[in-house]
Amino acid sequence: MGKRLLLIILLVVGIGAGCGGGGGDGGGGGPDATPPIIMSGPSASGIDHQGAAVTWTTDENATSVVKFGKTTSYSDSLVSGAYVKNHSATLSGLDALTLYHYKVYSADEAGNRVSSSDRTFTTTSPVGKFVDEGWDFFEAAEYDSCLARFQAAAGLDPDNIEVLEGPVWAHLYMYEFEDCEAALEAALDVDPDRPDCLVAAAFLYQATEAFEEAITAAGAALAGIGSNYVFGHDSSVTDEDVRYSLILALAGTGDFEGALEEAMKLDASIEIDPEDPGTWGSHSTFEGAMIALIEDLRDRV
Numbered sequence: 001m002g003k004r005l006l007l008i009i010l011l012v013v014g015i016g017a018g019c020g021g022g023g024g025d026g027g028g029g030g031p032d033a034t035p036p037i038i039m040s041g042p043s044a045s046g047i048d049h050q051g052a053a054v055t056w057t058t059d060e061n062a063t064s065v066v067k068f069g070k071t072t073s074y075s076d077s078l079v080s081g082a083y084v085k086n087h088s089a090t091l092s093g094l095d096a097l098t099l100y101h102y103k104v105y106s107a108d109e110a111g112n113r114v115s116s117s118d119r120t121f122t123t124t125s126p127v128g129k130f131v132d133e134g135w136d137f138f139e140a141a142e143y144d145s146c147l148a149r150f151q152a153a154a155g156l157d158p159d160n161i162e163v164l165e166g167p168v169w170a171h172l173y174m175y176e177f178e179d180c181e182a183a184l185e186a187a188l189d190v191d192p193d194r195p196d197c198l199v200a201a202a203f204l205y206q207a208t209e210a211f212e213e214a215i216t217a218a219g220a221a222l223a224g225i226g227s228n229y230v231f232g233h234d235s236s237v238t239d240e241d242v243r244y245s246l247i248l249a250l251a252g253t254g255d256f257e258g259a260l261e262e263a264m265k266l267d268a269s270i271e272i273d274p275e276d277p278g279t280w281g282s283h284s285t286f287e288g289a290m291i292a293l294i295e296d297l298r299d300r301v
Contacts, residue, residue, distance in 0.1 A: 035112035036062040041087075042104040042116050049096040049126035054104065055088045056116070062106035064089060072101050072118055083109060098123050127157045134166045135233050143170045161191045168200045169233065177208050195224040196231065199242055206245045206252075214249035218242055240266060244301045247294060256290040263293060266301070 041056030054066050061083035068091055069075035078089045087106065094100060099122045107113040134149035150166040157163055164187035171180035181204060187197045198221035205214035221242050231237035243262055250259040257274055264270050272289050273279045280289035 032108070032110035033112065035114040036060050036106050036108050038104075038106070038114055038116055042066075042102070042119055044102070044119065044121040047121055047124060049124050049129060050094050051090060051092040052094070052100075052121055052123070053088060053090050054102055055086075056104050056106075057086050058106050058114070059085070060108055061085055062087075062108045062114075065105040065107075066091070066102055067105070068100055068102035070095075070098060070100060072103075074101065074103060094123050096123050096126050125156060127153045127160060127163060130156075131160075131162050131166065134170075138166065138170055138173075139233055141173075143174050146170045159190055161187060161194055161197075164190055165194060165197050165200075168197055172200055172204055177204060180204050181208075193220070193224060195221060195229075198224060199229075199231065199237070202242055202245045202249075206249045209252060211249040211252040215246060215253070218246035218249060222246070240301045244297060247297065251290065251294060256287050259290060259294065263290075263297060266297060 036058040037060075039057045039059050042054050043056070044052045044054050046053045054068075062085075063083060064080040064087040065077060066089040067074035067077045076091075078091065080087075080089070087104070089104075091100075091102075099120055101118055101120050103116055103118050105113055105115045130149045130153035134146050134153065137143070137146035137149060147167055147170050150163055150170070153160070153163040153166075164183065167183040168180055168187055171177070171183055180200070184197060184201055184204060187194060188201070191197070198217050201217035202214055202221050205211070205217055222239065225239055225242070227239055229239035229242070243266055247259045247262045247266075250256075250262065260270070260272060260274065270293065271279055272286070272293060274286045277284075277286075280286060281292070283289040283292060
């Protein structure tokens with residue numbers, strides 16, 4: 001066996017490293033010099049107008065450091081000395097609608113460190129948060145607080161239709177009809193086909209006896225919402241309520257035949273005939289029969 005082959009065999013079985021006499025570490029292995037490996041991430045999630053969560057994983061337990069800022073100078077940092085594989089840091093106090101840079105670092109117990117490349121995310125506008133809170137207050141019937149949230153949102157995004165339609169409904173439910181109409185006009189100026197706004201318009205104009213406007217709004221609303229409409233912030237409001245509002249408005253103009261046509265869309269079993277007094281029940285006029293029918297429908301819708 002030649003010397004070259006013998007050397008190879010000795011190295012393979014680990015003998016060569018331990019044949020040097022004294023001064024060895026006794027275990028045949030040197031200190032850990034291998035840095036952790038980032039297995040996933042880093043990524044930013046849960047981003048809103050003032051914060052985000054940064055997460056990543058490593059192949060071994062390691063510390064967690066996130067450096068972040070508006071440039072790659074990374075003006076701020078979060079540090080955790082806990083040795084973990086699943087890393088998470090919550091960044092807070094950020095500016096809205098701003099691009100942020102971030103970079104993560106992890107070091108194992110031997111001090112070996114790994115770092116990621118630069119990543120970015122952009123914070124959102126607080127408008128969405130205000131809108132969500134506004135509707136939460138609306139659904140809780142806390143209309144003043146609802147209006148305050150939408151007003152705050154309007155200060156940031158005055159032409160946002162989602163911001164504009166909230167006050168329409170809040171004022172409507174507070175019976176503040178003049179304010180409701182002003183809010184409605186502003187909303188419809190931005191989006192004249194907004195279904196929820198047209199529904200509110202039908203209710204508003206019928207309640208204020210602006211019957212022609214109510215008929216127009218209700219017709220446009222029904223054309224847009226179909227037959228399975230439920231208002232997202234009050235499930236008691238449906239397409240049937242809109243049609244009933246249309247029936248009331250038609251009757252308000254004296255168009256009882258038009259009101260009958262719409263009523264039969266709510267209840268196909270209605271058998272009133274404008275030309276047949278025998279279908280008017282105990283009423284001497286078609287109009288009287290229709291008024292009674294409309295009153296009856298009120299309890300069914």
